[in-house]
Amino acid sequence: MYFKKECIAMLLAGGQGSRLYDLTQQTAKPAVSYGGKYKIIDFPLSNCINSGIDTVGVLTQYQPLALNEYIGNGEPWDLDRMRGGLSVLPPYQGNKSSDWYKGTANAIYQNIRFIKQYNPDYVLILSGDHIYRMDYAKMLDQHKKTGAACTVATITVPIEEASRFGICNTREDGSIYEFEEKPKKPKNNQASMGIYIFSTKILIDYLESDEKDETSSNDFGKNIIPNLLNNGEKLFSFPFEGYWKDVGTIASLWESNMDLLGDHPPLNLSDRNFRIYSRNSARPPQFVGTNAKIANSRISEGCRIYGNVENSVLSGGVIVEEGAIVKDSVIMEDVIVRRDAKVYTSIIDSDSIIGESCVVGKDGADKNNITIVAKGTNMSRSTM
Amino acid sequence: MNAAGIIFSNLNQDTISELTTDRTLAAIPFGCRYRFVDFCLSNLINVNISNICIVANYNYRSLIDHIGSGKDWDMARRTGGIQMIAPFQTSHTSDSKLNCTHLEALCNMKDYILEFKEDYVIIMDADQVVNIDLSAVVDSHEATGADITMVTTKIREDFSSRNRRIMAKTENGKITRILTSKTYTDRAPEMCINTFVMRTPYLVNLLNSAEDKNLTSLTDHLLNTYEHANYFTYCYDGYVASITDFQEYYQASMELTSSDEAKESLLWRKDAPIYTKVHNSAPTMYSADAVVRDSMIADDCVIEGTVINSILSRNVRVAKGAVVKNSVLYWGTTVGKGASLNCVVTDKDVYITDGVSLSGNKNLPIYIEKKRKV
Numbered sequence: 001m002y003f004k005k006e007c008i009a010m011l012l013a014g015g016q017g018s019r020l021y022d023l024t025q026q027t028a029k030p031a032v033s034y035g036g037k038y039k040i041i042d043f044p045l046s047n048c049i050n051s052g053i054d055t056v057g058v059l060t061q062y063q064p065l066a067l068n069e070y071i072g073n074g075e076p077w078d079l080d081r082m083r084g085g086l087s088v089l090p091p092y093q094g095n096k097s098s099d100w101y102k103g104t105a106n107a108i109y110q111n112i113r114f115i116k117q118y119n120p121d122y123v124l125i126l127s128g129d130h131i132y133r134m135d136y137a138k139m140l141d142q143h144k145k146t147g148a149a150c151t152v153a154t155i156t157v158p159i160e161e162a163s164r165f166g167i168c169n170t171r172e173d174g175s176i177y178e179f180e181e182k183p184k185k186p187k188n189n190q191a192s193m194g195i196y197i198f199s200t201k202i203l204i205d206y207l208e209s210d211e212k213d214e215t216s217s218n219d220f221g222k223n224i225i226p227n228l229l230n231n232g233e234k235l236f237s238f239p240f241e242g243y244w245k246d247v248g249t250i251a252s253l254w255e256s257n258m259d260l261l262g263d264h265p266p267l268n269l270s271d272r273n274f275r276i277y278s279r280n281s282a283r284p285p286q287f288v289g290t291n292a293k294i295a296n297s298r299i300s301e302g303c304r305i306y307g308n309v310e311n312s313v314l315s316g317g318v319i320v321e322e323g324a325i326v327k328d329s330v331i332m333e334d335v336i337v338r339r340d341a342k343v344y345t346s347i348i349d350s351d352s353i354i355g356e357s358c359v360v361g362k363d364g365a366d367k368n369n370i371t372i373v374a375k376g377t378n379m380s381r382s383t384m
Numbered sequence: 385m386n387a388a389g390i391i392f393s394n395l396n397q398d399t400i401s402e403l404t405t406d407r408t409l410a411a412i413p414f415g416c417r418y419r420f421v422d423f424c425l426s427n428l429i430n431v432n433i434s435n436i437c438i439v440a441n442y443n444y445r446s447l448i449d450h451i452g453s454g455k456d457w458d459m460a461r462r463t464g465g466i467q468m469i470a471p472f473q474t475s476h477t478s479d480s481k482l483n484c485t486h487l488e489a490l491c492n493m494k495d496y497i498l499e500f501k502e503d504y505v506i507i508m509d510a511d512q513v514v515n516i517d518l519s520a521v522v523d524s525h526e527a528t529g530a531d532i533t534m535v536t537t538k539i540r541e542d543f544s545s546r547n548r549r550i551m552a553k554t555e556n557g558k559i560t561r562i563l564t565s566k567t568y569t570d571r572a573p574e575m576c577i578n579t580f581v582m583r584t585p586y587l588v589n590l591l592n593s594a595e596d597k598n599l600t601s602l603t604d605h606l607l608n609t610y611e612h613a614n615y616f617t618y619c620y621d622g623y624v625a626s627i628t629d630f631q632e633y634y635q636a637s638m639e640l641t642s643s644d645e646a647k648e649s650l651l652w653r654k655d656a657p658i659y660t661k662v663h664n665s666a667p668t669m670y671s672a673d674a675v676v677r678d679s680m681i682a683d684d685c686v687i688e689g690t691v692i693n694s695i696l697s698r699n700v701r702v703a704k705g706a707v708v709k710n711s712v713l714y715w716g717t718t719v720g721k722g723a724s725l726n727c728v729v730t731d732k733d734v735y736i737t738d739g740v741s742l743s744g745n746k747n748l749p750i751y752i753e754k755k756r757k758v
Binding site: 035036037075263269275276277280282283284286287289290295296298299300301309313 | 415652657659665670675680699
């Protein structure tokens with residue numbers, strides 16, 4: 001027996017994240033580390049619990065091992081509940097067919113039974129590859145007030161980047177009259193954030209008819225939203241103001257980490273009324289040694305710093321030995337930077353060792369020339 | 385492991401009055417992000433002990449808040465877990481039984497101890513900060529066939545404390561002498577770190593006879609009986625911070641900044657992590673002008689000034705131009721612009737106004753109480 005929920009969330013976490021190259025060889029994109037102590041998926045999950053949504057289906061597909069282990073039963077986000085809570089929804093075999101998730105819409109379609117268990121009035125569709133803090137309850141309020149079939153969260157992007165996004169063209173009252181997926185000539189700069197609230201019946205109807213259409217690529221942005229508009233359904237945009245970043249590329253992942261630095265970082269991680277939760281790994285406090293120098297950096301639990309760290313974000317358990325330099329870089333869990341090694345403008349994935357006097361990356365390189373060191377790399381001067 | 389753990393949260397707390405006005409001794413913060421009790425709990429958990437009692441008698445609100453369901457120690461269990469034992473009145477007991485001594489508290493919880501399915505009981509006090517493999521202690525207890533095994537540490541000849549400690553002399557591990565002393569004595573060169581192992585039936589017998597003879601002090605019982613009993617020590621050779629007053633507390637905190645042995649032994653053991661309540665705070669921010677040396681720092685701090693030889697808890701702010709030296713700052717402490725602290729311990733949410741300068745001495749550190757604005 002399941003209890004009715006007003007709104008449940010479906011979190012698309014199956015993305016391969018192929019533009020993150022080595023960082024997603026063995027890990028699904030939502031389980032990629034961010035900001036010292038987080039994984040990307042901490043943001044949508046924390047947003048859910050901070051918005052009063054306690055039932056979340058997490059759809060996994062690509063390399064789910066690290067992701068599944070990380071989310072577990074949802075306890076770090078208070079999503080281990082007697083009624084609802086977090087459920088991992090991998091693709092499965094049925095007696096008629098078995099399918100991998102073909103697209104975002106198909107993934108939800110294959111889990112219509114999960115949705116129906118809770119008989120929700122609304123379904124919130126999220127993706128697992130954005131860094132942002134958002135109160136979905138406000139979006140739901142607007143959805144209810146406007147009586148929309150679907151509400152699309154939008155964000156203002158620089159007009160020159162608008163052609164990379166799904167662009168919502170709206171009337172004055174916020175209703176959407178046109179949705180263009182990656183338009184060559186965008187008419188405005190209101191980009192879809194890939195966050196939708198649907199009234200449940202409409203969602204299920206459209207998913208079922210989309211599934212019957214063999215020409216469809218079963219994607220929300222390409223198929224479902226345009227179909228709703230073509231049929232004259234009421235769509236509204238929900239303009240979001242605040243920090244939001246798609247971290248689907250090496251450059252944007254690096255940039256988003258750098259956004260945590262400076263005197264007034266645009267993303268506040270210390271708001272006690274809107275915490276970002278993450279799985280904790282019982283590490284000791286960080287220790288800063290005698291000759292260390294740390295400037296404009298974020299350092300996490302378990303780090304031991306004896307060298308120089310500048311403009312960088314260090315995850316838990318990183319050791320920077322004496323004479324080593326880490327600059328403009330993102331260092332993930334348990335990396336060791338040995339004596340006199342130098343790391344410039346790089347992302348070093350977890351458990352790697354940068355050997356004595358090794359040099360990684362180029363000082364002053366720009367965001368399009370970030371050096372990546374894959375998980376578990378053991379680098380010594382002789383292997384360079 | 386086949387043992388139950390009983391942690392005493394505040395038997396010796398009167399001697400650290402500064403830090404225990406608002407909290408029980410077990411809840412005293414130590415090492416940036418921990419409280420004393422975390423070390424006891426983690427020692428037990430790291431050898432798979434899942435039946436743990438914490439005996440409290442007063443001022444235990446912050447301890448209960450810290451422990452919660454025990455989830456952060458993986459102790460939210462259907463079977464076992466962490467049980468808080470607080471004193472209570474019934475129609476047939478007088479109000480004097482406030483768990484003021486080991487034996488009184490243990491007698492009060494005797495019915496509960498009778499239900500223990502574990503063969504051994506480990507009794508520990510929260511003021512001994514140590515990261516010790518308790519399975520080795522129990523193995524030694526079994527091997528020697530002791531009635532009681534007391535964990536000790538060898539003390540230096542220059543040792544002296546303001547409070548009496550239990551000291552022992554042994555021959556091949558067997559105790560030949562027990563006495564109490566404030567300083568080193570060659571008559572008894574091992575100091576008890578208030579951790580005891582015994583078989584559960586032995587403890588029950590001990591409690592029965594304590595009730596008959598109206599005994600309340602475990603120390604007195606040991607002193608009176610050792611000559612005819614089979615007591616052994618397990619002499620631990622790792623780092624121990626044995627903290628019985630404010631000065632010892634300050635010294636142990638400073639050792640964390642200066643001694644690698646203290647850090648390696650207490651906090652940096654990969655096979656034996658210390659667990660504590662999780663607060664989901666953000667990584668610490670070091671600004672462009674920060675100067676930090678020989679310091680241990682928790683999450684969610686913002687450091688714009690200078691921090692040397694200090695311990696900073698969660699959510700501490702050190703503003704531009706501020707200098708913090710040889711100090712211990714509890715969570716929520718703010719050090720204003722240009723302020724300077726030397727040899728100061730600030731309790732929770734202390735606010736040091738811009739430009740204020742406070743300096744204690746290594747032998748007489750200044751303590752600033754909770755929420756005080758200076």
